[in-house]
Amino acid sequence: xxxxxxxxxxxTAIGKAYRGAFNMTHGVTIAGxxxxxxxxxxxxxxxxIEDSVWGCALPENVTGGNAGRQVAIRAGLPVSVAGTTxxxxxxxxxxxxxxxxxxxxxxxxxxxxxxxVESISLNQPSxxxxxxxxxxEHKPAL
Numbered sequence: 001x002x003x004x005x006x007x008x009x010x011x012t013a014i015g016k017a018y019r020g021a022f023n024m025t026h027g028v029t030i031a032g033x034x035x036x037x038x039x040x041x042x043x044x045x046x047x048x049i050e051d052s053v054w055g056c057a058l059p060e061n062v063t064g065g066n067a068g069r070q071v072a073i074r075a076g077l078p079v080s081v082a083g084t085t086x087x088x089x090x091x092x093x094x095x096x097x098x099x100x101x102x103x104x105x106x107x108x109x110x111x112x113x114x115x116x117v118e119s120i121s122l123n124q125p126s127x128x129x130x131x132x133x134x135x136x137e138h139k140p141a142l
Contacts, residue, residue: 002108004101008042010034017120027056027063027119032074035113039075046076048111052083053100055092055116059085062122068096072113081113092116 012030015022022030031054039046052072056063069083088095093116100114135142 001105004104006097007044008038010036010038010041015121019121022119023121025119026122027117028067028070028074030119031067031071031115031117034115035071035075038115039077039113044111046081047078049077049081049113050109051100051103051112052077052081053086053096053103053112053114054083055086055088055094055096057087057089057092057118058123059087061124063117063119067117071115071117075113077113092118 010033012022012034035052039049049072052068052075054068054071056067059067064085066083066085068085072081072083073079086092086096086099096114096116100109100112103109103112
């Protein structure tokens with residue numbers, strides 16, 4: 001079994017939700033910049049990257065539509081690079097990195113692009129009073 005190692009990192013600045021320079025910036029745009037620089041810093045051929053795994057806490061909202069695939073495209077990777085989006089809420093980015101490491105160690109992938117993305121400013125608050133009725137009735141303690 002081969003080792004999985006992190007060969008490069010990149011991140012964007014942290015902004016305040018609903019304010020600041022990134023207020024109306026799409027999450028894929030932000031992640032695309034970070035991914036582009038991470039791949040460049042790694043000094044590897046983008047064609048070696050087999051998959052793009054990105055965590056997103058609210059993938060059903062604005063950053064939906066398979067953010068993992070969209071980030072790969074924004075980063076200039078070949079269109080043959082697959083993409084997937086992972087949701088584990090606040091641990092989504094960490095889960096994406098763990099999944100990428102698994103793909104290298106257990107499945108033999110050569111290189112994986114992995115990270116986390118969210119643009120809270122573009123996600124409207126969800127209705128608080130919309131619980132799933134069956135769960136409320138049958139599992140009220142939850």
